[in-house]
Amino acid sequence: MVAGCNAAPTNATATLNTTNSTMTFPLQRTEAEWRQLLTPEQYHVLREAGTERAFTGKYWNTKEPGVYRCAACGEILFKSDDKFDSGCGWPSFSEIAAQGKVIAREDNSLGMTRTEVLCAHCGSHLGHVFDDGPAPTGQRYCINSASIDFGVDTNVTLWKTGGKK
Numbered sequence: 001m002v003a004g005c006n007a008a009p010t011n012a013t014a015t016l017n018t019t020n021s022t023m024t025f026p027l028q029r030t031e032a033e034w035r036q037l038l039t040p041e042q043y044h045v046l047r048e049a050g051t052e053r054a055f056t057g058k059y060w061n062t063k064e065p066g067v068y069r070c071a072a073c074g075e076i077l078f079k080s081d082d083k084f085d086s087g088c089g090w091p092s093f094s095e096i097a098a099q100g101k102v103i104a105r106e107d108n109s110l111g112m113t114r115t116e117v118l119c120a121h122c123g124s125h126l127g128h129v130f131d132d133g134p135a136p137t138g139q140r141y142c143i144n145s146a147s148i149d150f151g152v153d154t155n156v157t158l159w160k161t162g163g164k165k
């Protein structure tokens with residue numbers, strides 16, 4: 001059972017950017033500012049490209065309808081309509097909320113070639129995208145719970161700037 005089978009195939013996909021060193025983002029903060037805004041776990045994942053352990057994040061099994069915002073800047077990145085149970089222990093989405101919300105870049109760390117996904121607004125690390133997801137997109141965005149904030153609707157009052165609760 002895969003969620004999103006009947007969704008219109010809008011096919012919002014991350015734009016692959018191969019010019020890592022010159023990437024700039026609309027929201028610029030110093031690392032000191034990020035440290036102030038984020039919890040230590042969020043900072044490690046979002047700013048140091050860390051990965052939370054499988055099945056430990058708060059959203060891997062979340063099924064409520066709503067939206068997932070970047071935990072660093074608040075941009076809506078993913079929707080519950082596109083979330084599916086991949087069994088991998090991290091929140092998994094078959095597509096992004098809208099074209100251009102997420103940027104992909106090649107990641108050759110840990111001896112693997114993977115595609116890292118970043119928030120297009122603030123450049124924070126979200127997770128990776130793989131091409132073994134469900135139809136129609138075939139994409140599996142494997143995202144750290146620490147990188148996103150869930151809200152039951154799009155009302156911004158449900159979400160607080162920064163990550164500290």
Ligand SMILES: [Zn+2]
Nearest residue numbers: 070073119122
């Ligand atoms: Zn962001």
